[in-house]
Amino acid sequence: MAEVVYGSEIAADIKAELKKQIEELKENHRRIPKLTVILIGDHAASLSYVKGKERACGEIGMDNELIALPADTSEAELLELIDRLNHDDTVDGILVQLPLPKHINEDHVIYAIAPHKDVDGFHPYNIGRMMMGSPTFLPCTPKGIMEVLKRISLKDLSGKRAVVIGRSNIVGKPIAQLLLAANATVTITHSKTANIKEITKTADLLIVAIGKPRMVDASWIKEGAVVIDVGVNRDENNKLCGDVDFVSAAEKAAYITPVPKGIGPMTIAMLLSNTMDAYREHESE
Numbered sequence: 634m635a636e637v638v639y640g641s642e643i644a645a646d647i648k649a650e651l652k653k654q655i656e657e658l659k660e661n662h663r664r665i666p667k668l669t670v671i672l673i674g675d676h677a678a679s680l681s682y683v684k685g686k687e688r689a690c691g692e693i694g695m696d697n698e699l700i701a702l703p704a705d706t707s708e709a710e711l712l713e714l715i716d717r718l719n720h721d722d723t724v725d726g727i728l729v730q731l732p733l734p735k736h737i738n739e740d741h742v743i744y745a746i747a748p749h750k751d752v753d754g755f756h757p758y759n760i761g762r763m764m765m766g767s768p769t770f771l772p773c774t775p776k777g778i779m780e781v782l783k784r785i786s787l788k789d790l791s792g793k794r795a796v797v798i799g800r801s802n803i804v805g806k807p808i809a810q811l812l813l814a815a816n817a818t819v820t821i822t823h824s825k826t827a828n829i830k831e832i833t834k835t836a837d838l839l840i841v842a843i844g845k846p847r848m849v850d851a852s853w854i855k856e857g858a859v860v861i862d863v864g865v866n867r868d869e870n871n872k873l874c875g876d877v878d879f880v881s882a883a884e885k886a887a888y889i890t891p892v893p894k895g896i897g898p899m900t901i902a903m904l905l906s907n908t909m910d911a912y913r914e915h916e917s918e
Contacts, residue, residue, distance in 0.1 A: 635860070635886040636785075640777065641894040643784055644902035651905055652693040659694070666912035667696035668726040668752065668904075669718055673711065673737070674704030679730045686728070689901045695908065698724075708737045712745050719747040725915050726752035726908035749914060752907040755802070763807065766814055770907045775808040777899030778840065778861055779815075785859065785888050791816040796833050798822050798849065798876070799842035804863055808840055829853075841876040850878040851885045860889040863896050 658665060668690055672683050683699060690697035700714065711729075718724050727750045729742050743751075748758040754772040762769050771779075782790070795817040799805035805821060812819045817838065822829050824843070833839055833853045841849050842863035854860060864876030875892030883889050890896055 635883040635889040637883070638781060638785055638888050638890050639894050640781055640890055640896050640899040643781060644777075644898035647780070647902040647906060648689065648693050651695070651909055654909065655694040664723070664916070665694065665696045666725050666908055667698065667723055668728065668908045669698045669700065669724050671711070671714065671727070671729045672699060672701045673706055673730070674702075674734055676732070679732070683730055686901055686904065689905060693905060695905060704734050706734075706737075708741060711737060711742060715742070715745045719745075719750060722915075724750065725912040726750055726904075728753050728904070750911060752904055752911055754807075754907065760802075760807070764810060770910070771811070771903070772803060772807045773903040773907065774804050774863060774896060774900045775811050776903040776907075777896055778808055778863070779811050780903070781861065781890065781896070781899060782838075782859070790838070793817045793837040794835055795819045795838040795840070796822060796836035797840045797842070798829070798833065799840075799844070799863070801842065804842040808842075812838070843876050845876055846874050847878040848876050849882065851881040854882055854885045856885055857887045858885070860886040861896065862890050862892050865892060865897060 655665060670683055670686055672679060687697055687699060715727065718727050727746050731739065733739050733742060743755045744757065746756055748756045751759055751770055754770040759770045763771060790812060795812045797805050797809050797819065800821055800823045809819045809821050820832055822832055826832065830853050834855050836855055836858055838859045839854060840861045840863065844864060846866040846868050860877060860882055862875035862877040866874050868874045873893050879889065879891060
């Protein structure tokens with residue numbers, strides 16, 4: 634039976650350390666790190682994510698600002714706002730909540746955020762630094778996964794066989810690169826991969842980010858593997874679940890992350906960590 638790895642507990646430890654750092658800044662009458670989040674429209678899931686980020690900032694004492702704009706905000710207006718925030722010395726991190734309305738080009742928005750304030754880690758500059766092995770800001774979910782792996786048996790990934798299901802720019806591609814940098818042997822699989830189960834069953838480490846409720850069950854998993862479930866879905870009963878069939882997978886895996894309380898809380902903790910790093914760099918200039 635697998636040991637359940639609760640990202641929520643690891644995230645709580647990280648937030649406690651960040652809170653301590655911010656309290657020290659306050660005691661020394663220093664400026665407090667600030668995260669600004671931009672939300673376009675009233676997409677329910679996006680609003681929920683934003684509220685979670687606001688709550689997390691409040692828990693550690695980080696300054697935060699939510700700029701909520703109507704759904705018909707033009708791309709030009711959004712880019713103008715980002716430019717203003719880029720030049721605002723009181724703002725350390727800028728996050729534009731995705732997805733955006735269809736009339737706004739997502740790439741234009743990501744490229745517009747100054748790399749040194751790109752706490753989501755999506756700007757091509759930061760992605761390029763990651764690919765070259767000298768990262769600045771890592772994408773939050775992959776960074777959170779790597780932090781989880783540090784806390785369990787896979788501290789040393791050298792020679793381990795890692796399989797990633799999913800090839801998104803947000804999770805699949807960057808986590809594959811981070812695993813490769815840690816000397817794992819990495820395979821990326823996706824919806825077009827032939828004989829995918831035969832590949833996943835070779836994995837010492839299986840990371841699932843495909844966006845399909847409970848798609849991966851025990852038959853996909855090598856005995857004793859570490860299984861990281863990144864998916865956040867609703868099943869036929871509207872119950873929150875991951876991409877992994879937790880009950881069956883837990884019978885075969887050595888370690889497994891649940892949904893909820895798994896990688897989701899780590900993503901927010903890494904956003905706060907990136908914002909603190911941005912603040913430190915800003916203050917050192």
